[in-house]
Structures are given as structure tokens and as C-alpha cells.
Amino acid sequence: MSALTRLTLVEARDGLRARQFSARELTAAHLDAMAAARSLNAFVTETPEHALAQAAASDARLARGEGGALDGVPLAIKDLFCTKDILTTACSRILDGFIPPYESTVTAKLWDAGAVMLGKTSLDEFAMGSSNATSCYGPVENPWRRRGDNRPLVPGGSSGGSAAAVAARLALGATGTDTGGSIRQPASFCGVVGMKPTYGRCSRWGVIAFASSLDHPGPITRTVRDAALMLQTMAGHDPKDATSAPISVPDFAASLTGDIRGLRIGIPQEYRVDGMPHEIEALWRRGVEWIRDAGAEPVEISLPMTKYALATYYIIAPAEASSNLARYDGVRFGLRVPGDSLDAMYENTRAAGFGAEVKRRILIGTYVLSAGYYDAYYVRAQKIRTLIARDFQEAFTRCDAILTPTTPSPAFALGEKQDDPITMYLNDVFTVPADLAGLPAISVPAGLSDDGLPLGLHVIGRAFDEETMFRVAGAIESAAAFTAEPQR
Amino acid sequence: MALDKTIVARIATLARIKVPDRDLESLAGELTQIMTWIEQLNEVDVTDVEPMTSVVHQTMPMRADKVTDGGDRDAILKNAPQAARGFFAVPKVVE
Numbered sequence: 001m002s003a004l005t006r007l008t009l010v011e012a013r014d015g016l017r018a019r020q021f022s023a024r025e026l027t028a029a030h031l032d033a034m035a036a037a038r039s040l041n042a043f044v045t046e047t048p049e050h051a052l053a054q055a056a057a058s059d060a061r062l063a064r065g066e067g068g069a070l071d072g073v074p075l076a077i078k079d080l081f082c083t084k085d086i087l088t089t090a091c092s093r094i095l096d097g098f099i100p101p102y103e104s105t106v107t108a109k110l111w112d113a114g115a116v117m118l119g120k121t122s123l124d125e126f127a128m129g130s131s132n133a134t135s136c137y138g139p140v141e142n143p144w145r146r147r148g149d150n151r152p153l154v155p156g157g158s159s160g161g162s163a164a165a166v167a168a169r170l171a172l173g174a175t176g177t178d179t180g181g182s183i184r185q186p187a188s189f190c191g192v193v194g195m196k197p198t199y200g201r202c203s204r205w206g207v208i209a210f211a212s213s214l215d216h217p218g219p220i221t222r223t224v225r226d227a228a229l230m231l232q233t234m235a236g237h238d239p240k241d242a243t244s245a246p247i248s249v250p251d252f253a254a255s256l257t258g259d260i261r262g263l264r265i266g267i268p269q270e271y272r273v274d275g276m277p278h279e280i281e282a283l284w285r286r287g288v289e290w291i292r293d294a295g296a297e298p299v300e301i302s303l304p305m306t307k308y309a310l311a312t313y314y315i316i317a318p319a320e321a322s323s324n325l326a327r328y329d330g331v332r333f334g335l336r337v338p339g340d341s342l343d344a345m346y347e348n349t350r351a352a353g354f355g356a357e358v359k360r361r362i363l364i365g366t367y368v369l370s371a372g373y374y375d376a377y378y379v380r381a382q383k384i385r386t387l388i389a390r391d392f393q394e395a396f397t398r399c400d401a402i403l404t405p406t407t408p409s410p411a412f413a414l415g416e417k418q419d420d421p422i423t424m425y426l427n428d429v430f431t432v433p434a435d436l437a438g439l440p441a442i443s444v445p446a447g448l449s450d451d452g453l454p455l456g457l458h459v460i461g462r463a464f465d466e467e468t469m470f471r472v473a474g475a476i477e478s479a480a481a482f483t484a485e486p487q488r
Numbered sequence: 489m490a491l492d493k494t495i496v497a498r499i500a501t502l503a504r505i506k507v508p509d510r511d512l513e514s515l516a517g518e519l520t521q522i523m524t525w526i527e528q529l530n531e532v533d534v535t536d537v538e539p540m541t542s543v544v545h546q547t548m549p550m551r552a553d554k555v556t557d558g559g560d561r562d563a564i565l566k567n568a569p570q571a572a573r574g575f576f577a578v579p580k581v582v583e
Contacts, residue, residue, distance in 0.1 A: 101563040199543040213543055242548060311526045322503060329504070331576050336569035342581045347506035359505055363496070363515070364522060366503040377526070382539030384532050389540060421518065422525050438543035463544065 004029035005169040009226035016072040023058035023072030030074045040141045042165040046119040054116040071114025076171035079120035082206040090208045091135035094353025095334040104206025105238045113233045121161030127210045130427040132160025143168040143486035147452035153411040156186030163190040173221040179214045181431025184443035188406035191445040191454030194220045199438030200245035203238030211320035228252035255467035256474040261295030266399030270306040287457045290479035303391040309433040315381035322365025389437040401472045406443040406456035440466045446480040
């Protein structure tokens with residue numbers, strides 16, 4: 001393994017600016033690492049020529065002293081972000097062969113800042129899943145293994161390819177999207193940092209839509225500071241996304257002072273769910289001790305609607321998905337399966353193009369939006385969503401950030417937890433509420449399970465207060481001093 | 489709420505997804521399981537609660553009514569499974 005793949009994103013940026021190594025060398029080291037780790041199946045499209053050309057352009061800019069914020073830094077991009085002239089599939093057969101004629105706003109900002117694209121990473125089909133097992137390109141392997149057990153584990157999902165790539169040091173950072181936990185849960189499973197900002201902080205333009213009121217683009221990195229740096233470039237108002245927040249972006253890295261003295265950190269009693277493994281409970285307790293030792297004050301808070309968050313999510317997200325995914329009809333892009341009539345062509349195309357989980361969610365969404373059920377299911381869920389957001393508003397009158405575990409378990413083996421859809425949905429029990437409320441949240445690797453797998457702690461902040469969230473996350477990162485590395 | 493084969497077939501038609509008859513039974517079982525789990529939301533008192541329609545409080549932005557983009561017909565048609573004479577082509581819908 002090259003020393004260049006062991007750098008953090010911030011170290012790499014500084015090394016490039018100091019001309020200690022070239023962007024081409026840094027990119028080539030990561031392309032070599034990708035080639036050596038193809039068995040992980042983290043990337044669905046590798047773009048080595050594109051990467052080396054971008055790196056050469058970076059070197060020219062850096063030589064002139066004109067480097068951007070991320071100049072020469074090699075990144076992986078979740079295959080949900082449209083990339084101009086480069087295959088973009090959402091890991092669905094229905095987008096077979098789709099070459100976007102445009103670039104997503106978030107990736108355009110990254111390239112404008114000089115970043116280098118290594119390739120597109122795998123995800124659960126249309127970002128619907130928690131194991132990366134529903135990708136049409138096959139499952140991704142988590143670079144971590146249980147101690148004394150060689151069975152491959154899932155990387156989590158839906159941003160599983162991105163999290164696995166960052167954990168295996170195939171990229172210095174990666175983009176993800178989080179609708180119910182799809183950045184934070186795989187980050188926790190792979191022992192890396194994953195954060196989603198406030199809804200509206202990062203533009204959704206050019207990100208293939210799953211559930212528009214819940215989709216949050218965000219970074220996956222190996223350190224909190226790297227996440228702050230990457231978000232700095234990804235964030236900002238975009239007139240092309242009507243829900244993009246027209247407010248200025250603060251200096252996120254400047255918030256990483258390490259000083260959390262006097263902050264009140266909410267510990268929600270409702271997150272102590274029945275049957276929570278003792279190792280998760282113990283990790284959470286340790287997290288509370290760390291923040292207390294750092295001078296912050298843990299306060300008990302109550303989020304009474306927490307128990308309804310998942311069921312609420314499983315109405316709202318499928319409802320929005322059924323509407324968003326109506327565009328895949330075999331007419332304008334992707335797969336077409338012929339039929340005797342236009343309707344038959346639609347039905348055949350969508351039957352062949354969508355996988356089982358996507359179909360299930362489209363059908364649920366269609367059902368809850370259909371005449372006679374709309375008020376009973378969809379409107380009721382939207383009202384409960386209001387109550388969930390209100391819980392957080394009330395909690396934040398008593399605290400400055402909230403600390404919870406990220407997931408109710410460490411990574412599991414492929415095929416486990418697949419007895420029924422709901423068992424899989426329970427993975428997101430701690431992450432879904434922050435999506436429903438649109439709040440910034442981050443997972444930080446904080447310890448190992450009994451069998452040697454990474455576990456994350458989760459910090460939720462106030463809306464548009466990523467700075468306090470980062471500050472607390474940074475303190476937890478320092479206290480945890482997580483240095484364990486995956487076996488592959 | 490139990491979903492039977494008839495309801496599933498109707499939803500599948502609304503969603504324009506062809507579901508073979510042999511799959512209706514198992515799909516009805518899966519969807520029933522999910523909808524039964526969702527029934528827990530009926531415990532919540534939602535009297536006088538406004539449904540959330542916007543996650544972040546903001547008014548929808550207005551913009552000037554002018555053309556800012558477009559003229560990309562050929563680039564867009566490149567992804568069409570079938571195109572003819574500058575249009576998307578579909579199976580015949582009018583006799």
C-alpha cells in the first residue's frame with residue numbers, strides 16, 4: 001500500500017500545495033489501490049483516464065500557485081450524482097446506458113475546486129436499502145471482517161460503495177446521499193466519518209431523486225476535519241434547486257476548536273431501544289463520559305415521537321419515490337422493453353428495470369397516495385413528521401447537540417437480516433429522525449464491537465448549525481482516538 | 489390493513505409495473521406485513537397538527553420569467569431508447 005493512500009484529505013491537500021508530491025502521483029496511487037481491491041466491488045464505473053487528465057490539469061494549476069480548495073484531491077462519487085458524459089445508473093437496470101448531458105451541482109462544485117474523480121461507487125438501487133445488496137451490479141463487500149470469521153460483511157447502505165472505498169483507502173473522500181441514514185449507517189459499518197448537512201445546505205440538482213423532501217447529499221471521509229473541508233465545497237445556495245437554502249456557508253473547519261466546554265449535549269432516553277446490544281449501550285455510555293470529561297454537560301432529553309419515525313418514513317419516502325420514479329417509462333432514457341401498446345411498453349419496461357425492493361416501495365407509495373387512502377396514510381404521516389420535528393425543536397431549547405449511537409448493530413453478513421423487509425428497515429432506527437426533521441447529523445467511528453467491527457457515535461445538530469455538530473464530533477473523534485483499520 | 493391480490497393488481501396497474509399473476513400472492517403478503525407494521529401510526533393523536541409540507545421554513549423563491557437554458561434537443565435525444573426526426577418515438581397510440 002502506497003504511503004499516499006494513507007494520508008487524510010487535509011494532509012493530501014497540504015502536501016499537494018507544498019509540492020511534496022504531484023496530483024498525478026496521488027491519483028495513480030489511488031487508481032492502483034482501486035485495481036488491487038476490485039473484489040470489494042465498491043466501484044461500478046472506474047474513470048482512470050478522466051482522473052489522470054484532471055490530475056494533470058491540477059498539477060498545472062498547483063505549479064502556478066492557482067490551486068483550488070480541493071485541487072488534486074482524488075474522490076469517489078456515488079453513482080446517484082449525474083456526471084456529464086459519464087455513465088450514471090443509480091445501480092438500476094432501468095437506467096442502463098444513461099449518459100447524463102449535464103453535471104450535478106455538487107459534483108460541479110467539487111471539480112471547480114480542482115478535485116479529481118476516480119470513478120462512480122455502488123449503492124442500493126435508487127438508494128433504497130441498508131446493505132448495498134440491491135445494487136444491480138451485485139453486493140459490495142465491507143473491507144472489515146469479524147475477528148476469526150472470514151465471511152464477507154455488508155458495508156451498509158445505501159452509500160455502501162462510497163463508505164467501503166474510503167475505508168479501504170481507495171479514495172480520500174466520497175460523496176454520499178442520506179435519505180433515511182444512507183450516509184451515516186454505512187460510515188458506521190465501515191469505520192469512517194459520514195455526515196449529512198441540514199436539508200437545503202447542499203443542492204439536490206442533478207442528484208437522481210429518491211424522496212425529494214428527505215434526500216441530503218453529504219461527504220464520507222476518514223476524519224471529521226476532512227468532512228468539514230469537503231462539505232465546504234459541496235454546500236451553498238443553488239438557484240436550480242428551489243429547496244436550496246439562500247444563506248451563506250460558514251467556515252466549517254474553523255468550528256473544529258476542540259473546545260466543547262459549557263455545551264449541553266442531549267441524551268434522548270427514547271433511543272434506549274429494547275434489545276439494544278450491550279456493546280452499543282456501552283459505546284454510548286463511553287461517549288457520554290468523553291463529552292463530560294471534555295467539559296460539556298450531558299442532559300437527559302425526551303424525543304417521545306422517536307418510536308414512530310421509521311413507520312412515518314416508510315410512508316413518506318415510498319410516496320415520494322413512487323412519484324419521482326414515474327419518469328422511468330422507457331421513453332426518454334435507459335431501458336425499454338417493447339410491448340403491444342404504450343401502456344404495455346411502460347409496464348414491461350418497469351417490470352424488467354426495477355428490482356424487488358424498488359418495486360415494493362413504488363407499490364407502497366402508490367397505495368398510500370391512492371384515492372381513499374391519501375388522508376389515512378400520507379397526510380397522517382406528514383402530521384406525525386411535524387410532531388417529530390417539534391420534538392427536536394423542544395429538545396434544542398435544553399441542549400446544543402444530541403448524542404446517540406449511529407446504528408443498533410455493527411455490520412452484518414450478506415443474507416443476514418433479510419428474513420423480511422422490516423428487519424432491514426430497523427437498521428435506520430437512529431438515523432431516520434434527523435432526516436425527517438432535516439437536521440445536520442454525523443457518524444464518527446468511536447469503538448469496536450466484541451468481534452472487532454467498527455461502531456459509530458452519532459451527533460445531531462440544530463438546523464443550519466453544522467458548526468456545533470462538527471465541534472462535538474471533533475471532540476468525540478479526539479477522545480475515541482479510533483486507529484483500528486480494516487483487514488483489507 | 490390486509491392487501492389482497494385484487495388490490496395489489498390494481499396498485500401495480502396504477503404504478504405501471506407488470507406483475508405476473510403468480511407473484512401477486514407473495515407480494516400481497518409482503519405489502520400487508522409492511523402496512524400492518526405502519527398501522528402503529530394510528531396510535532398518535534394528530535388533532536390540530538399541520539401536515540409538514542416543507543422541511544426548512546422558507547418561501548418559495550421567485551425568478552424572472554425568461555429563458556435561461558435550452559436548445560439541447562440533440563444532447564437530450566442521445567439517451568432516448570428510440571428517437572425519430574428530432575422526437576422521442578413511442579409505440580403507436582392513435583389509430
